[in-house]
Structures are given as C-alpha cells and as structure tokens.
Amino acid sequence: MANRIPPTSDPGFGIYVHWPFCLSKCPYCDFNSHVRAEPVDEKRFIAAFKAELAHRAGLTKGRKVRSVFFGGGTPSLMKAESVAAILDAIDGFWAVEPDVEVTLEANPSSVEAGRFRDYRTAGVNRVSIGVQALNDVDLKQLGRLHTAAEARAAVDVAAKTFARYSFDLIYGRQQQSVAAWRSELQTALTWAGEHLSLYQLTVEPDTIFERLNLAGKLVLPNADQSRAFWDATQEIMNAAGLPAYEISNHARAGAESRHNLIYWRYGEYVGVGPGAHGRIMVPKGRRAQATERHPEMWLTVVETDGHALIEDEMLSHEEQGDEFLLMGLRLAEGIEPARFEAVAGRSLDSARISSLIAEGMVEMTPQGRLRVSPEGFPLLDAVVADLAA
Numbered sequence: 001m002a003n004r005i006p007p008t009s010d011p012g013f014g015i016y017v018h019w020p021f022c023l024s025k026c027p028y029c030d031f032n033s034h035v036r037a038e039p040v041d042e043k044r045f046i047a048a049f050k051a052e053l054a055h056r057a058g059l060t061k062g063r064k065v066r067s068v069f070f071g072g073g074t075p076s077l078m079k080a081e082s083v084a085a086i087l088d089a090i091d092g093f094w095a096v097e098p099d100v101e102v103t104l105e106a107n108p109s110s111v112e113a114g115r116f117r118d119y120r121t122a123g124v125n126r127v128s129i130g131v132q133a134l135n136d137v138d139l140k141q142l143g144r145l146h147t148a149a150e151a152r153a154a155v156d157v158a159a160k161t162f163a164r165y166s167f168d169l170i171y172g173r174q175q176q177s178v179a180a181w182r183s184e185l186q187t188a189l190t191w192a193g194e195h196l197s198l199y200q201l202t203v204e205p206d207t208i209f210e211r212l213n214l215a216g217k218l219v220l221p222n223a224d225q226s227r228a229f230w231d232a233t234q235e236i237m238n239a240a241g242l243p244a245y246e247i248s249n250h251a252r253a254g255a256e257s258r259h260n261l262i263y264w265r266y267g268e269y270v271g272v273g274p275g276a277h278g279r280i281m282v283p284k285g286r287r288a289q290a291t292e293r294h295p296e297m298w299l300t301v302v303e304t305d306g307h308a309l310i311e312d313e314m315l316s317h318e319e320q321g322d323e324f325l326l327m328g329l330r331l332a333e334g335i336e337p338a339r340f341e342a343v344a345g346r347s348l349d350s351a352r353i354s355s356l357i358a359e360g361m362v363e364m365t366p367q368g369r370l371r372v373s374p375e376g377f378p379l380l381d382a383v384v385a386d387l388a389a
C-alpha cells in the first residue's frame, strides 16, 4: 500500500485560480461566487488571469509549481480552451514539477461532465465534484441544479476520464438523521475513488440559510447530534480505508490533495482571480496577499494596473504562528513544534500542551509531532485557540 504523502521540510508551491461565476447561488454558500444574466466575456477574463499570473511570477521567481487548483465559483463553466490557455501561461512563467497536480472543481451537470475529456486534454488531471447529497429532495433544499442521477453520471465520467477524482458531500443537513447519513455515505463509497471531502453543513453569515435559521425555519442537528454525525463519519471512513487526513478530507494513503496539503502545511501559493488569496515568502518574511473580490471590478483593475492585489502585507511572527497552528492542526499528521518556533519566533507553551494532553485533546507522536487526537478533532477550534493563546 502507498504511504501517506510524508511531511516534508518543503511544503511546496501552488497556484490557485478563482473562477467566480455560478449558474445560481446556493442558499448555504458564502464563497465569492456570482450569477450573471448576460454571458461572461471569457476571453477578456482569461487575458486578465494571464496578466495576474505574469505579475505573481515576477514575485516568485525560481519556484517550482507542485499544483494548480481551479476553484470557484464554478470553474467547470469555463471553456476547456480557457483552462488550456491558463495552464500554458503557467508553464511559460514557472518551472513545473513533472507530476504536477492540476485539479478543477466541477458541478455535476451533464453539460459539465461532457467537458471532462477536453479538460483532460487541456492538462487537468484531477476533478473535485460538488455532489453534496444523493437524493433529489435534499439536493433541491440545498438549491442545487443537478439531480442525484446526474451526479452519479458525472462521477462515472470522472472515474473513466481521470486517474484521480474526488467528490464533496454535505452532511448534517435539514431533517437528516444519522442513520440516513450512514446509508448515504455507504452508497457514496461505492461511487468513490480514493478521495472524498465530507463537510458538515455550516450556517454562514449573509446567506439565505442564515436568514432561514434565524427565522427558525432550518432544522439542523444540535451539538450532541453533530457529534453523532461526526463519529459515524469517522467510523465508516476508517473502515473503508479512507481515514481523515484533514478534518473534512478523507483519502487512501498517497491520494491526498497535494494542493490543499500546501495550504495546511503552510507552504507558498499565489492566487489569481477575484477574491483569491496568496502567501509568499520574501527576504523579510511571509506576505499575505488578496485580490479585489468583485469580478468586473477585478477585471478593470487588472486591465489598468496589471494586477488587482488590494492586500499585500507582511505578516508578523505572531500572525504567522496563529496561521500555522490553524492550518497544521487540521491535519491528522499534526505539526512539527520546531517549525512553529521558526515561524512564530516563540515556542509553544509546554504547560498548555501538557494540560491538553492530560485532557486527551492532543498527543505527541513518537516522531515528536504535535497533533490533535481523534477525541479532540470535534473540538478543533477550541484546541487551536488554546494553543495559540
């Protein structure tokens, strides 16, 4: 059996490309995604993506690209030739690792699945499909445009087209019982390859679900029920040989998302497109970057200035330490305390670690890594806050 992608002193360099458009807005979603009545001028956007890539290449000379991730929004609405043009530009600006991972997030409509082969020709080698639920009533409640049958068909096309694919499910949905989720997850496993992302539904600010929730119209699990959903998920995924390598991401050893590992291992990445974030190393330390969120505003700013960074700041050691913990403790492999010291300029508080160990929330591995224990994961936010304080 393949080994887990081992922790490394070089967490790598990746490129995130944000396509901000969707056919409709899902009521739970607070991603930077927008619906347009008129067709988007894709050529103009692609020219702007290339301009931003050129700009970021100037800031990250000498890096080797380990992964590219087309996220959204709905990047599967892009033409394959647009995806190819972006990948060609990346190839021209940077050296690319021979086994570079190129992921594209796709919605499971038949039209989009029909583009999978062309995406593969363009250079995509992994898709991540937003299936969300396996029955039509729940898909409707989630505001999704696809049916369960279409999702199944899209996953089948992905399995035939790509060596690596994953899909997302949302659990703890309205009126969902743990028993129903167990059976849904077992079915999902019969569709799955070597990677699944399983997210517990969260009510995000400024979404329709938040308004419904405040009006008492959304019946969601209470804390005990949430815990039961979590436990059932871990039990089923462990038994299936796809344990969580990150709080919501499950994979067979070696099939982890290399792109997301760069974030969680606190590596370097640039983000292009509206509302994309980046973290890059410069001689003085780590810079945090973010672009203009509004798509057409982003376009105009890039066309005028060659990039649309509206945030480009040095992070203090304290901020870097907090981010490092926030990211790294989501991983089952945990963090290396010596790297925390290098990043944060201070050591972790050993008294706090001892008390969290005594409470069973964290553990030290024989290799000297600090990680959250299976009991601690459902309380991850509190554990991170405690360690970061």
Ligand SMILES: C[S@@+](CC[C@H](N)C(=O)[O-])C[C@H]1O[C@@H](n2cnc3c(N)ncnc32)[C@H](O)[C@@H]1O
Pocket (backbone or CB within 6 Å): 028, 029, 030, 031, 071, 072, 073, 074, 075, 105, 106, 107, 108, 129, 130, 131, 132, 168, 169, 170, 199, 200, 201, 202, 203, 204
């Ligand atoms: C950027 S979105 C997905 C992209 C694609 N447009 C889609 O909807 O399939 C990434 C994933 O986050 C998850 N997600 C988004 N909002 C969520 C929420 N409020 N609670 C739980 N999961 C959420 C969904 O599973 C979704 O597939």
Ligand code: SF4
Pocket (backbone or CB within 6 Å): 021, 022, 023, 024, 025, 026, 029, 030, 031, 033, 072, 073, 074, 107, 130
């Ligand atoms: S969940 Fe996906 S399809 Fe729905 S609005 Fe968000 S980004 Fe768009």
